[in-house]
Amino acid sequence: MNIQQFNKLSRQEAFSELEKCCGSTTWVKGMLNARPFMDTTSLHNKSDEVWSSVSKADILEAFKHHPQIGDVDSLKKKFASTATWAGNEQKGASQASDQTLQALQKGNQDYLDKFGFIFIVCATGKSAPEMLDLLNERQPNDEAIELHIAAAEQNKITHLRLDKLLED
Numbered sequence: 001m002n003i004q005q006f007n008k009l010s011r012q013e014a015f016s017e018l019e020k021c022c023g024s025t026t027w028v029k030g031m032l033n034a035r036p037f038m039d040t041t042s043l044h045n046k047s048d049e050v051w052s053s054v055s056k057a058d059i060l061e062a063f064k065h066h067p068q069i070g071d072v073d074s075l076k077k078k079f080a081s082t083a084t085w086a087g088n089e090q091k092g093a094s095q096a097s098d099q100t101l102q103a104l105q106k107g108n109q110d111y112l113d114k115f116g117f118i119f120i121v122c123a124t125g126k127s128a129p130e131m132l133d134l135l136n137e138r139q140p141n142d143e144a145i146e147l148h149i150a151a152a153e154q155n156k157i158t159h160l161r162l163d164k165l166l167e168d
Contacts, residue, residue, distance in 0.1 A: 001166060003043065007036035021161035022154065023065025024058040027051055040166060044159060051155050059151045063117045066157075068108045069131050100128045107135045114139070115146055122156035 009017065011032060018028045030050035037043040111119045119135050126134075138146060 003037055003040055003166060006043075006166065017165055019065075021165060022047075022051070022062050022158040024051075024054055024062040026054050026058040027062065027158075030054075040163070043162060043166075047158060047162060048155065051151075051158065056147065059147065059154065060117055062154050063120055063150065066118060066120060068112075068118050069104055069121065069123060069128075069135070097128075100132060104128060104132050104135065107132060107139070111135060111139060115143055117147075117150065120150040120153045120157075122153050122160070124160055 006014065006017070014032055014035065015028055018031050019025075022028065027047075027050050030053070031043075031046060034046045034050070037046065108119050119138070121131055121134050123131055138149060141149065
């Protein structure tokens with residue numbers, strides 16, 4: 001789909017497509033209200049603008065639309081509408097050793113226990129050991145810093161998915 005086709009989608013269709021890019025209802029509504037977009041640059045600029053204005057609750061809502069890194073079962077079940085995108089984004093995790101996947105699983109649980117939300121990283125182009133290193137580096141952060149980092153990672157993922165949306 002191109003930007004003109006996206007602009008012509010019904011509000012409900014556009015909502016569904018945007019929600020695949022970012023699970024924050026506030027972000028999706030902000031994007032819907034900004035249509036039509038002149039081009040992909042204006043789409044991305046508006047995405048940044050809307051994302052920068054969302055609340056902590058909105059950010060946490062977006063995080064709930066992601067599987068944990070390396071959680072293949074979750075990809076298949078809970079996230080069927082974005083499983084292909086997320087699977088490609090987490091390609092590095094699918095090629096990981098059992099030891100690395102177990103370390104990711106433990107690290108993810110420790111992270112979730114500490115912060116109350118899952119570890120979010122823009123996984124595209126990263127191997128499982130790289131993601132594990134990032135998880136371990138971010139684990140000592142305090143919640144405010146980590147929420148800021150995770151929100152920035154969510155924004156990167158959103159931009160990648162907006163581009164995928166317009167490629168399909």
